Amino acid sequence: MAFLELDGVTKRFGPHVAVEQLDLTVAKGEFVSLLGPSGCGKTTTLQMIAGFLDLTGGAIRLEGRNLAEIHPSRRGLGIVFQSYALFPHMTAAENVAFGLEMRRVPAAERAERVEAALAMVGLAGFADRYPRRMSGGQQQRVALARALVIRPSLLLLDEPLSNLDAKLREEMQIELRQIQRNLGTTTILVTHDQVEAMSLSDRIVVMNTGRVEQIGTPQETYERPASAFVANFLGKTNEFAGTIEAGTQPARIVAGSWSAPAPAGFSGPVTVSVRPEKIGFAGAGQGLAARVAIRIFQGNHWLFQCETECGPAIVIRQNDGMAQPAEGEAVRLAWRPEDMSLRAAGVRP
Structure with a gap:
């Protein structure tokens, strides 16, 4: 049984078809990127997995459970947004602890997990610092730690590196991949950056106008593109x-x-x-x-x-x-x- 399964997933906004008959299976521990230009349906797909959007058709199953029957807050997903969405009035440690507080994790355990999460993303000395006093890369690390500290079954990343400069983005790609490999967390990344998708992913789902053009490893999609769109989009x-x-x-x-x-x-x-x-x-x-x-x-x-x-x-x-x-x-x-x-x-x- 696939860990995550998207079966004929479709989303319409009135007459507009944002995602059409998307089929995808993801193995446990796999890193999969949804790659494509703006408006191709990749973020819509991520939002349906997260529960922010209802499906028009099809089904999404996580470990055999139909996610449509589970409230978004109870799906156990970790999410990192493009804007990071940190609370400005909270320190880095307080931001990371927020999800644990909502789950009523005891204070002693909460403190240990927050400390470990910040150390994991290279911010061991930043627990008391507020977001306004942190760089973009540091804020991104806090957002990642906050998503991982709840020990999610599935990590969803919505273009989390797009606000960083080129050099820092490359450094964070390496760190993100290393963290994901160490933890073995199943991860879905939304990106329009071809290099990012190829650097991070076990497999890439290339999307165009709501449809899947090709699913394969980075090498397969680059070396053996299934369509002219894939050939021209991937470099x-x-x-x-x-x-x-x-x-x-x-x-x-x-x-x-x-x-x-x-x-x-x-x-x-x-x-x-x-x-x-x-x-x-x-x-x-x-x-x-x-x-x-x-x-x-x-x-x-x-x-x-x-x-x-x-x-x-x-x-x-x-x-x-x-x-x-x-x-x-x-x-x-x-x-x-x-x-x-x-x-x-x-x-x-």
């Missing part, structure tokens, strides 16, 4: 018009001057999708003819904007100390067949 991708030449044995896929054996299941015109870091510079007479339009140094790698006979292409090459093609230089681009994905030409992203 940069290059797309070339190609065709399957069935007259040869075996059949070949051709995009401009690049060709390779064709995978099974495709025929006629296709769109070839290749990630920028999967493309290399090939020798003379090999690969796709191109010319470097722009070359940008970005520290640990070079980014090349190239013009090819099949349209523009982005190439990312690691900075290995070797000489790199100059702007205006003619080059040849090549990639391995296993590093590309295909879809029939004309299929809508």
Whole structure:
């Protein structure tokens, strides 16, 4: 039996369908991210799990229990909001203790659990500090400690890192993942940040206009996107018009001057999708003819904007100390067949 199960979950606001027939099973201890652009239904889904919104259709079960039959306050969930929602008149320790007080945990046990929770998030010396005297990262830690101190069966995170600057957000991603692994708490994260979802998650649920586009591990969704939307939303991708030449044995896929054996299941015109870091510079007479339009140094790698006979292409090459093609230089681009994905030409992203 799945620990958390969403079975045909649907939510409508009048004629607008916010979430449509969402099916998802989550294992105990798993970290799953709901990823997608604004308005895709990810926050609505989280709010239905929390009980803040009623379902229009379907069911949500936690350890076999129908959550629709359980009041939100009795579901035993830990929630961290984007705004943190800390009480400004309470110290960090008082904020963390609030949920325990509501559950009438004895004072001695409450003090021990609050101290342990603050230490777990790196705030052992901040118990008496008020939120207004804390940085954004420290406030985020307090909110996380408050959610975890009640020992929730399920932790819900609603874009908790979006208000932090880039460097602090990266640091908090590492800390959050480490805490989740140590505690083994089943976690659902809502985010629109692709890097965050891939850094933290065991699996990613990519959503678009209320529907699930793909569910898979970070590597699966990145390396083998199920749709053009997933390919373009999870980082940069290059797309070339190609065709399957069935007259040869075996059949070949051709995009401009690049060709390779064709995978099974495709025929006629296709769109070839290749990630920028999967493309290399090939020798003379090999690969796709191109010319470097722009070359940008970005520290640990070079980014090349190239013009090819099949349209523009982005190439990312690691900075290995070797000489790199100059702007205006003619080059040849090549990639391995296993590093590309295909879809029939004309299929809508």
